[in-house]
Structures are given as structure tokens and as C-alpha cells.
Amino acid sequence: MVRCDGVVQIYQTREIEVVALRDIDLVIEEGENVALLGPSGAGKSTLLWLLAGLLRPSAGRLWLGGAEIGRLGQAALNRLRAAQVGVVLQNPARNLIPYGTATQNIAFAQRANRKRDRRRAGDLLERVGLTSVGDRPAGRLSGGEQQRLAVAVALANRPRLLLADEPTSQLDTQSGRAVVDLIRESGTTAVVVTHDPMVGEAMGRTVTIRDGRIGAEGRDGEDLVVIGREGAIQLPPEYHELLPPGTMARVEPLPDGLILRRADS
Ligand SMILES: Nc1ncnc2c1ncn2[C@@H]1O[C@H](COP(=O)(O)OP(=O)(O)O)[C@@H](O)[C@H]1O
Numbered sequence: 001m002v003r004c005d006g007v008v009q010i011y012q013t014r015e016i017e018v019v020a021l022r023d024i025d026l027v028i029e030e031g032e033n034v035a036l037l038g039p040s041g042a043g044k045s046t047l048l049w050l051l052a053g054l055l056r057p058s059a060g061r062l063w064l065g066g067a068e069i070g071r072l073g074q075a076a077l078n079r080l081r082a083a084q085v086g087v088v089l090q091n092p093a094r095n096l097i098p099y100g101t102a103t104q105n106i107a108f109a110q111r112a113n114r115k116r117d118r119r120r121a122g123d124l125l126e127r128v129g130l131t132s133v134g135d136r137p138a139g140r141l142s143g144g145e146q147q148r149l150a151v152a153v154a155l156a157n158r159p160r161l162l163l164a165d166e167p168t169s170q171l172d173t174q175s176g177r178a179v180v181d182l183i184r185e186s187g188t189t190a191v192v193v194t195h196d197p198m199v200g201e202a203m204g205r206t207v208t209i210r211d212g213r214i215g216a217e218g219r220d221g222e223d224l225v226v227i228g229r230e231g232a233i234q235l236p237p238e239y240h241e242l243l244p245p246g247t248m249a250r251v252e253p254l255p256d257g258l259i260l261r262r263a264d265s
């Protein structure tokens, strides 16, 4: 469904260049649910924007469902996004048409379907607990309600790929759980940026980005370091005190791995 091969993203600002992502290698299979973790500024939103086709990588190659994003013309990219990708941006209001009601926002998201699925619109509103405010303009909903509506809107067209940037940040445990259940039960491939451990656990696979690189992956609750290009590894933060930056270490091979020992100990 998704393949990143050495993806690099550089933002040009007036004075400086910001390298937001460097050498991202990532494969996400159809149907996988991935939580994207990492500290603020790590590059999570940038990766999501790239996967959504809202940005094109500065370098490297990126495939979505078999199509290489960097080689598609703008019209083809727009068609691919409309047909296959549902996106929830970090700022919930930006996903919605403020003057449209909650129900109209979902109907608008379904406009590419010739047969509009009214039952599905009602079901989605119910699943995120917004049935009673279906006729209220989206701009007058609370932040948490907008966030829940944004997820319903993103799923309205049954996308193959759902990309959601911190979709539960303004939700209490119960509504957060409802949103996560909805995403999982939709059966769609999902990439969810989150700081919420509940979401991370529910997604099955976690990918942790630090400083623009994939540093770790988690499967079934176990965190594993990922060996990057040229053998680079990111030590988990809990070892930064033991082996701070600049530490000289000896590398001692074992049959199935390595030991890293401080040279001064
Ligand atoms: N439009 C932009 N212009 C310049 N720098 C940006 C822009 N968007 C993000 N950045 C920078 O890129 C890095 C990664 O940002 P981002 O992807 O938003 O991280 P995260 O979502 O993990 O907090 C940060 O250093 C951020 O300041």
C-alpha cells in the first residue's frame, strides 16, 4: 500500500533549509494499522503529508498503492487522493467546511460516489457520538466534536488508506476509544500520528521517528531498534545517559548481534 525508499524532505525557508526527514525506508502492507510516534518536531506530520500526496519528496521515491507519487502529474495525483486516501489534518477545523452541517460535511466527502450512501453518513455520525449535532454547522462544534467529525469525514468514502494526525488529542478516553475502534473496524490501511499510548497499543505496529529518521518499531508491545542506512542506529532515549552523544564505544561481535561498551569503562 505504501512504500518509501530513501525519502528526504527539506523545507526551504528564507534563511535556512530544514531537513525534516532523512532517508526514510518504510513499507506498509494493505490492511496494516500503524501508529506513528516520536517527539515534537521529529517529522511525523511531514511524513503524513508526503503519504497524503500533499507534499512531494525532495529526494527518494514514494509509492502509494503501486503508483509512484513523484512521477504522477497533478491531475492524476488529485484523482488518486480523492479515490483512495482519507486525511485528518492535525488542526481539526481545517478538515471541515465550517458553514456546512456535520451531515453535509460527510455528504460532501462522498461526492465522488455517484450513489451517495446516506445510511453510511448516519452510521458514521452515530459511531463517533455526533448524531444529536448532525444539523449543527461544523464551525460551531467544539474542538473534540470537530475532531470526531473529521475522522468520520475522512472515512466517509471508504478510502484504502487513512492518514490521521493526532486524531484523539482533544478527546476523552471514551471518545478516543470510539474513534480508534472505528478506524480499526473500517478495515482500511491506517497511519495514525499519536502521543496517546492507548492508540499506539490499539494499532498493532508502531513506528517511532526521531530527528527525521525511523529509530524504532514496535510489534505486539515490544520496541525494536531499526538498523538504518550504513548501519546507523538510534539508541533508545533511556540509554542516552549511559552512552551520551560523543561517547567512544567498543563494538564486540556476538554470533547473533553486537555488544556496545564504553571505551573509558
Ligand atoms: N512548512 C515548513 N517550513 C519550514 N519548516 C517546517 C515546515 N513544516 C515543518 N517544518 C520543520 O520540520 C521539522 C518536522 O516538523 P513536523 O513534521 O511538523 O514534526 P512533528 O509533526 O513530528 O512535530 C520541524 O523542525 C519543523 O520545524
Ligand SMILES: [Mg+2]
Pocket: 044, 045, 046, 090, 165
Ligand atoms: Mg505534527
